[in-house]
Amino acid sequence: MVQEMQNASVSAPGSTECGFIESFVRRYPVRILETLLCDRTTGRNIIWADNEYVGLGDGYMGDDEITVGRITEVNTDIIKPRIEKERERQALRTKSRAEVFTPSWLCNQMNNDLDERWFGRRDVFNVEVENGWKAAVDPVVFPVKKKGRGWHAYVEVPWLEITCGEAPFVCSRYDTVSGDVLPVDERIGFLDRKLRIVNEKTKTKKEWVRRALDALRASFGYEFQGDNLLIARINVFETFCEHYRNRWGTLPDTEALEKAAWIVSWNFWQMNGFTDAVPTNQMGAVVASTLGSFEEPAPKPAQLSLFDMLDGEFGGDPFEDDGVASEGESEITTPLCVIYDWKNNQPIEFAGLKGEVRSMTNERTNERTNERTLLCGNR
Structure with missing residues (x-):
């Protein structure tokens, strides 16, 4: 089940001589990587979130942002998919962060379980074999005369992989155990399944892009963890591109690439699952809502105005804190994570x-459909 990707190097384990990140930046404009590094909650970049990389020096502490410069050129081999990491590092991360990756065949089995509820039958996208699967060749047939079970609804119903790691339930660009690149037609992630339906039901490139962006x-x-999140975002973005190339023989145009990266940067976010907030290593940080305050606050005046001086003259010293404000300013907060409601x-x-x-599901789906929305992740 190994496929050689043609016409371009692929950012997947073992598929090229260059690294995972380097192969990506060779193929796409740097602004795509910059978008995939954005944290939409903080307005900055995603962070490392742990101290695995502190030995590299300044800029690699847990609360430091991941930037293009810190993961490219001489630093291009820093971020690697799990299969390429040294065995010692894998064991350390498994112990410290409960990082356990699910075999691809098990991801397929669990996605098949959910599809069985949708279609009312098994073996829709593939037939399971021992520790593997065989992709179905015939076009997918949807339930007849069953409201909320058409192909549009299938493409648009929300799926969430919790603690997603490198996103193996979402997209299966490579086998999580061997690292082998999987042929597009044999992939088993839930985004792969949505895009297969888009391939089968659309006739033009324009329609394909519109429906694929819906997916x-x-x-x-x-x-x-920031490194895992970036790998997941790249995998999801590349899945969009590879399905397009598999159908049309080329990469999407720049506008489609930028739209896809924008959506991915919103839909795959960095979060502490216990607090629903942005991760932080700051002791005593308080979780706070920042919804509606994404714009940076207006800067304070560099000099006092005449009215400030008069306020000081008549009952208030502008150079002296009142105590309450300083206490509030010293409080360390971390924001609740913000995502986008596309509907x-x-x-x-x-x-x-x-x-x-x-509230996030399509109005055309019924209560049973909602069982698909939350999907168990890698921990």
């Missing part, structure tokens, strides 16, 4: 969705 908007995941075209806090998953 991206309906695919979600969160992860604690209502507005940012929302993920914490507010707990117990209200139905």
